[in-house]
Amino acid sequence: MLHMLHAKEIGARMIVVDPRFTRTAAKADEYVRLRSGTDIPFVFGLLYHIFKNGWEDKAYLQARVFGSDKIRDEVMAKWTPDKVEEVTGVPEAQVFKVAEMLAKNKPSTVVWCMGQTQHTNGNAVVRASCILQLVLGNIGVSGGGTNIFRGHDNVQGATDVGPNPDSLPGYYGLAAGSWKHWAAVWGVDYEWIKKQFADGMMEKPGMTVSRWIDGVTEKNELIDQGPNLRAQVFWGHAPNSQTRGKDMVEAMKKLDLLVVVDPYPSATAAMAAMVRKDGVYLLPAATQFETSGTCTASNRSIQWRERVIRPLFDSQTDHAIMLAFAKKFGFDKELVKNYKMVKPDGDAKWEEPEIESILREMNRGLWTIGMTGQSPERLKLHMKHMQTFDVKTLRAKGGPCDGDFFGLPWPCYGTPELKHPGSPNLYATSVAMMDGGGCFRANFGIERDGVSLLAEDGSYPKGGDLTTGYPELDHVLLKKLGWWDELTDAEKKLAEGKNWKTDLSGGMIRVFMKEHGNHPFGNAKARAIVWNFPDPIPQHREALYSPRPDMVAKYPTHDDKKAFWRLPTLYKTVQQENVKNEVAKNFPLILTSGRLVEFEGGGDETRSNPWLAELQQVNFVEINPKDANDRGVRNGEWVWVKSPTGAQIKVQAMVTERVGAGTTFIPFHFAGWWMGKDMLEFYPEGAHPIVRGEAVNTATTYGYDSVTMMQETKTTLCQVAKA
Numbered sequence: 001m002l003h004m005l006h007a008k009e010i011g012a013r014m015i016v017v018d019p020r021f022t023r024t025a026a027k028a029d030e031y032v033r034l035r036s037g038t039d040i041p042f043v044f045g046l047l048y049h050i051f052k053n054g055w056e057d058k059a060y061l062q063a064r065v066f067g068s069d070k071i072r073d074e075v076m077a078k079w080t081p082d083k084v085e086e087v088t089g090v091p092e093a094q095v096f097k098v099a100e101m102l103a104k105n106k107p108s109t110v111v112w113c114m115g116q117t118q119h120t121n122g123n124a125v126v127r128a129s130c131i132l133q134l135v136l137g138n139i140g141v142s143g144g145g146t147n148i149f150r151g152h153d154n155v156q157g158a159t160d161v162g163p164n165p166d167s168l169p170g171y172y173g174l175a176a177g178s179w180k181h182w183a184a185v186w187g188v189d190y191e192w193i194k195k196q197f198a199d200g201m202m203e204k205p206g207m208t209v210s211r212w213i214d215g216v217t218e219k220n221e222l223i224d225q226g227p228n229l230r231a232q233v234f235w236g237h238a239p240n241s242q243t244r245g246k247d248m249v250e251a252m253k254k255l256d257l258l259v260v261v262d263p264y265p266s267a268t269a270a271m272a273a274m275v276r277k278d279g280v281y282l283l284p285a286a287t288q289f290e291t292s293g294t295c296t297a298s299n300r301s302i303q304w305r306e307r308v309i310r311p312l313f314d315s316q317t318d319h320a321i322m323l324a325f326a327k328k329f330g331f332d333k334e335l336v337k338n339y340k341m342v343k344p345d346g347d348a349k350w351e352e353p354e355i356e357s358i359l360r361e362m363n364r365g366l367w368t369i370g371m372t373g374q375s376p377e378r379l380k381l382h383m384k385h386m387q388t389f390d391v392k393t394l395r396a397k398g399g400p401c402d403g404d405f406f407g408l409p410w411p412c413y414g415t416p417e418l419k420h421p422g423s424p425n426l427y428a429t430s431v432a433m434m435d436g437g438g439c440f441r442a443n444f445g446i447e448r449d450g451v452s453l454l455a456e457d458g459s460y461p462k463g464g465d466l467t468t469g470y471p472e473l474d475h476v477l478l479k480k481l482g483w484w485d486e487l488t489d490a491e492k493k494l495a496e497g498k499n500w501k502t503d504l505s506g507g508m509i510r511v512f513m514k515e516h517g518n519h520p521f522g523n524a525k526a527r528a529i530v531w532n533f534p535d536p537i538p539q540h541r542e543a544l545y546s547p548r549p550d551m552v553a554k555y556p557t558h559d560d561k562k563a564f565w566r567l568p569t570l571y572k573t574v575q576q577e578n579v580k581n582e583v584a585k586n587f588p589l590i591l592t593s594g595r596l597v598e599f600e601g602g603g604d605e606t607r608s609n610p611w612l613a614e615l616q617q618v619n620f621v622e623i624n625p626k627d628a629n630d631r632g633v634r635n636g637e638w639v640w641v642k643s644p645t646g647a648q649i650k651v652q653a654m655v656t657e658r659v660g661a662g663t664t665f666i667p668f669h670f671a672g673w674w675m676g677k678d679m680l681e682f683y684p685e686g687a688h689p690i691v692r693g694e695a696v697n698t699a700t701t702y703g704y705d706s707v708t709m710m711q712e713t714k715t716t717l718c719q720v721a722k723a
């Protein structure tokens with residue numbers, strides 16, 4: 001946020017698009033209030049004016065983008081200014097003004113977070129934003145790009161090492177080839193790994209955390225796995241962060257086993273104690289301050305952090321707890337095969353893997369994202385010589401890190417010895433490969449419907465020997481180019497039959513990138529049309545709980561899906577039931593949710609901190625004066641917020657113009673009340689947070705993104721009444 005404000009001071013214009021007038025909006029040159037859930041029509045409304053006035057970057061589109069002509073046809077036919085205003089509520093003059101600001105202030109960047117992603121069509125919303133930036137030629141240039149701010153400390157780093165149920169570390173998929181790559185990195189027999197899985201499950205994506213409730217409670221014949229879920233582990237995750245709290249309590253009742261691994265008992269402990277007597281275990285985890293390791297930021301820069309204090313009381317580090325589980329399950333030897341074991345303290349009772357050796361193993365396997373060059377030694381050197389890096393370019397001038405970008409932002413290709421400096425901007429063809437340059441990857445084949453997907457001649461990373469588009473690097477391509485003999489004999493042995501993602505020698509990358517200046521992942525066009533997604537061209541689809549049945553008729557949601565991440569996932573059924581039952585009439589206010597500056601996530605840590613707890617002591621609902629007056633509600637009074645699920649939560653009314661008429665907002669950091677009742681008695685003695693309050697997610701409704709299965713937290717419906 002500070003970078004944004006600094007940019008403003010030197011003349012950058014700032015536009016905020018949000019249903020609420022936020023603190024950020026207060027600093028903006030232009031604030032656009034749209035109806036929650038209508039970003040695609042707004043973005044396509046911008047594109048309408050951009051195309052109409054010839055503001056698109058034609059040369060860029062021709063050289064580097066696939067399918068922009070189809071986008072143009074769609075936009076000009078469907079998203080005329082009247083339609084945009086009808087759906088979003090934003091008047092034509094303002095849409096035009098924003099389009100002109102973007103077109104005439106280049107490069108510009110688009111920043112988004114959860115306002116775009118947490119919708120049933122969030123995948124299409126974020127693609128619309130990417131298309132906007134492609135049309136303006138803003139991707140792959142310094143000062144441009146799509147900047148998706150990651151949420152938690154190290155959430156980027158966590159994602160990179162494979163917590164998603166459809167991929168292995170580094171976004172390698174679940175196909176046999178990917179498993180074999182990692183088996184080789186781990187030095188563990190592939191057949192042995194295979195034996196650990198039930199038949200047919202090894203290559204099948206798992207359930208997402210957003211749906212664990214249904215994994216427990218859904219009818220067994222409707223789920224695409226053997227038994228239902230019987231155990232649930234909350235490992236650094238709060239229950240009040242997930243939607244459908246009312247259903248969650250039912251799932252908690254049914255489980256055989258519920259485990260919390262957390263420095264705090266968290267709301268899980270209280271919710272579980274409210275509904276069951278046994279089978280719940282609280283394992284005290286140490287915090288980040290009690291261990292060391294890497295932390296990857298939103299810009300993919302990696303920092304090394306040192307331990308500040310020893311693990312307190314009975315707590316152990318997360319990796320020590322993982323190892324303890326692995327021992328019980330009987331695969332501890334395989335888990336720690338490549339790791340040096342250390343005692344975190346001279347007098348500690350347990351041994352744990354040394355963090356440095358875990359990172360070295362990652363370096364040996366994470367070719368896809370280029371997390372191979374960031375050795376513990378290089379990262380520690382960066383921390384030690386932080387002052388030698390330029391704060392604007394991120395590049396070190398002189399000193400032992402000369403030429404590196406701070407934190408070696410990935411991709412940092414090749415082995416650490418290759419000394420790739422990291423890539424501060426993705427896809428930048430104006431920069432040479434060994435200076436952090438790049439191009440768009442050739443991950444999706446080389447042609448589609450007879451049209452080439454490769455970059456046009458003349459578009460390639462600066463100084464590269466190949467000046468045309470080219471496919472991904474593999475042993476065949478390297479041989480065809482006559483560069484195979486530039487590998488050493490040792491490299492040849494490992495590289496034979498492999499591609500750049502599976503060549504553990506790193507030799508193919510070395511030759512292709514360092515000696516010839518080309519990108520190992522190929523040189524292709526960005527796809528404006530993503531044919532393997534439910535909507536190849538992003539489509540506006542109304543939320544399942546939409547306040548506008550007239551819009552539902554015009555822009556209906558997806559069809560239901562039978563087995564999506566192993567679970568039946570409903571779209572039309574829910575939306576049509578809602579229309580039939582006149583839900584929008586009985587629950588006429590949009591309910592959206594999000595964050596406060598003073599609290600974090602589910603809030604167990606921050607609401608237990610006396611200095612932060614003081615800042616916001618009760619949960620509240622932002623409601624427009626008109627809606628409040630219509631209900632006889634005054635500022636600061638207690639109200640019930642009622643949900644179509646039958647849940648109702650008791651919060652204070654904050655009567656404010658921050659939200660427009662028809663929209664309400666509740667922060668999601670609270671827990672510890674259950675539909676009007678304080679749950680104090682259910683927390684382990686002495687371990688309750690200081691501030692307790694009603695969780696908005698007790699009231700949130702069903703709805704999941706059609707690609708990612710992200711929960712819909714940003715657009716649902718409610719009614720508000722005096723308590």
Ligand SMILES: Nc1nc2c(c(=O)[nH]1)N[C@H]1C(S)=C(S)[C@@H](COP(=O)(O)OP(=O)(O)OC[C@H]3O[C@@H](n4cnc5c(=O)[nH]c(N)nc54)[C@H](O)[C@@H]3O)O[C@H]1N2
Binds near residue numbers: 018035114152597598
């Ligand atoms: N202090 C603090 N900082 C945090 C966090 C925290 O808990 N506390 N959490 C971190 C995490 S995990 C994350 S993911 C980020 C999230 O960061 P943000 O996504 O910025 O946070 P939110 O408050 O969830 O939502 C942002 C805005 O989306 C708006 N919105 C709702 N519906 C729509 C819509 O349909 N379209 C548009 N354009 N906007 C909409 C909301 O009104 C809200 O103002 O913040 C991180 N930073």
Ligand SMILES: Nc1nc2c(c(=O)[nH]1)N[C@H]1C(S)=C(S)[C@@H](COP(=O)(O)OP(=O)(O)OC[C@H]3O[C@@H](n4cnc5c(=O)[nH]c(N)nc54)[C@H](O)[C@@H]3O)O[C@H]1N2
Binds near residue numbers: 264318604697713
């Ligand atoms: N309605 C609504 N719901 C939302 C959102 C929204 O905008 N609206 N936002 C969503 C988003 S973007 C996110 S990211 C989630 C966030 O929600 P959660 O994933 O629940 O994140 P936190 O509450 O920040 O952290 C969870 C727990 O991690 C514990 N913890 C901290 N450090 C450590 C550690 O080192 N080890 C272990 N084992 N535990 C640790 C904390 O004590 C805390 O109890 O909420 C989501 N839920």
Ligand SMILES: [Mo]
Binds near residue numbers: 150151152
């Ligand atoms: Mo997040």
